[in-house]
Amino acid sequence: MALPSFSGPLVLLGAGKMGGALLEGWLAEGLDPGRVAVVDPAPPPEAAALIGARGIALNPDLSALPAPAVILLAVKPQVAAAALPAVAGCAAPGTLVVSIMAGKTLANLEAAFPAGTAIVRSIPNTPAAVGRGITVAVPNGRLTPAQRELAHALLAATGACEWIDDEALMDAATAVSGSGPAYVFLLVESLARAGAAAGLPADLAARLARATVIGSGELLRLSDLPADQLRRNVTSPGGTTAAALAVLMAEAGFDPLLEQAVAAATARGRELAG
CATH class of the missing domain: 3.40.50.720 (NAD(P)-binding Rossmann-like Domain)
Incomplete structure (x- = not known):
């Protein structure tokens, strides 16, 4: 503007x-x-x-x-x-x-x-x-x-x-958006390591993980659809993505872990602010 x-x-x-x-x-x-x-x-x-x-x-x-x-x-x-x-x-x-x-x-x-x-x-x-x-x-x-x-x-x-x-x-906003890029970069690191553990060459796994997150972010930016609908669009019932999401969305999966991370960042922000 x-x-x-x-x-x-x-x-x-x-x-x-x-x-x-x-x-x-x-x-x-x-x-x-x-x-x-x-x-x-x-x-x-x-x-x-x-x-x-x-x-x-x-x-x-x-x-x-x-x-x-x-x-x-x-x-x-x-x-x-x-x-x-x-x-x-x-x-x-x-x-x-x-x-x-x-x-x-x-x-x-x-x-x-x-x-x-x-x-x-x-x-x-x-x-x-x-x-x-x-x-x-x-x-x-x-x-x-x-x-x-x-x-x-x-x-x-x-x-x-x-x-x-x-x-x-x-402090909560800082925990989400200020610290958030670090969470995304960690996702790229973790996804690359998981790909290598599944048998991909480490350098290829790193390139695939990086390009996937970059492309997904651009799709999210350009689309009018909410994130949950974009997720569903990738997920075929009974398919490979559904199998992975069953792990990530389990009771002890991604949501509670990220909630704990944001809560920890929020609490630390309050401590630093006095």
Whole structure:
């Protein structure tokens, strides 16, 4: 979606994998590079090349800039205490703060910025790097409708964006979509190992597993059918797929195991958030 108009610069704190992917998405949506300031003492080579090629300001004197319209926080949470004060000092009453830092609650962020700041806490996932991400976002109640629209467009530059109103749901959302790519990659690993155990050459089993998951994901993306119907479409009564699903869908099968995994990730997220 095209970015809505806004006045003032956009300050990006952190140009790592996620920050760099967002920056690339914004530029692809037509954002003027001259309106972006990146704060990162050592951006990775890919981001540094993009910043240099598009003439984006890198580590400027923030006090010399106009009040930013947006400050997007894309640093790792363990460096937040050291990194946030520099950008918090340039926040103005109309500045929108968007965070993609894991584990940093709205209360954490509100404590770091001036009282009354409009803040969005969000969690993207790694497919954002190829424009197929999904981000879950929660506002702190200070956003204007225009700021919410802007936050949505900025986060949707790398894929889809979903909103929740209850921050308590963020840990569960993180366990599903933030950690979810790791579960899918493990599925590819496990399927490849199972194929090798059934007698396939290991390299062929790995290629088959990888291509199957990639193709199934694309079919899911392009189809209007729900996942359960797509599953039924593959499954002939009494056939090979049905035999496999009888194992995966048994009482101690895939569903309860994944439920336990998501519950464990959710609980750990709550612990990390304090």
